[in-house]
Amino acid sequence: GAVVSQHPSRVICKSGTSVKIECRSLDFQATTMFWYRQFPKQSLMLMATSNEGSKATYEQGVEKDKFLINHASLTLSTLTVTSAHPEDSSFYICSARDPVPGRTEAFFGQGTRLTVV
Amino acid sequence: AQSVTQLDSQVPVFEEAPVELRCNYSSSVSVYLFWYVQYPNQGLQLLLKYLSGSTLVKGINGFEAEFNKSQTSFHLRKPSVHISDTAEYFCAVRTGANNLFFGTGTRLTVIP
Numbered sequence A: 001g002a003v004v005s006q007h008p009s010r011v012i013c014k015s016g017t018s019v020k021i022e023c024r025s026l027d028f029q030a031t032t033m034f035w036y037r038q039f040p041k042q043s044l045m046l047m048a049t050s051n052e053g054s055k056a057t058y059e060q061g062v063e064k065d066k067f068l069i070n071h072a073s074l075t076l077s078t079l080t081v082t083s084a085h086p087e088d089s090s091f092y093i094c095s096a097r098d099p100v101p102g103r104t105e106a107f108f109g110q111g112t113r114l115t116v117v
Numbered sequence B: 001a002q003s004v005t006q007l008d009s010q011v012p013v014f015e016e017a018p019v020e021l022r023c024n025y026s027s028s029v030s031v032y033l034f035w036y037v038q039y040p041n042q043g044l045q046l047l048l049k050y051l052s053g054s055t056l057v058k059g060i061n062g063f064e065a066e067f068n069k070s071q072t073s074f075h076l077r078k079p080s081v082h083i084s085d086t087a088e089y090f091c092a093v094r095t096g097a098n099n100l101f102f103g104t105g106t107r108l109t110v111i112p
Helices: none
Strands: A004-007 A010-013 A019-025 A032-038 A044-051 A067-073 A076-081 A090-097 A106-108 A112-116 B003-005 B010-014 B019-021 B024-026 B032-038 B044-050 B056-058 B064-068 B073-078 B087-094 B106-111
Touching (some): A019 A032, A019 A090, A032 A067, A044 A067, A076 A090, B003 B087, B010 B019, B019 B106, B032 B073, B044 B056, B044 B064, B044 B073, B073 B087
Antiparallel strands (some): A004 A019, A019 A076, A032 A044, A032 A090, A067 A076, A090 A106, B003 B024, B019 B073, B032 B044, B032 B087, B056 B064, B064 B073, B087 B106
């Protein structure tokens, strides 16, 4: 089946530094990818929709200058947390859907546990 | 707009007992419905989905769910749970090509 790979699975960084998270679709070309954030014991909250070759669409309340999204190819989207602070510590998950008609399932990456110290 | 309500944040159940995790949704248009499972520090894995047709949907790991349009529900059931079923379960809805909207999740804990 289709697979979405997310890297790294865990990262610890110092406050003020930037962290890049990669999301790759391995079996299909994803024109659209989604980035979610999950706080402990809470649900997934959509942060932004990443569109290949164009600007990402951010959800209300998400700082686009802080969470930079780049979708430069049909198989790769990146999320960069810039000038990270402890409150950015969270679990980040990407998702992609195979655009082939009839493929309605969304595939999720393994997630990235970000800890800012 | 769509919304998903999972009424039970935590469900403890003894091993080999049946379980039902509740999910209700609201939407003004037709929806696709999904149940995902999340193990600690991992992404989400699809358990099952309802797109159309038969309202009783069978998924992996012995889970099934029934779509009830009149009650706008999509409850997840398993007749006999195992220790390995301990995880977080998320109900989600999607309309057309839009993104998924998730419920707040239900923590299923299977007690030996």
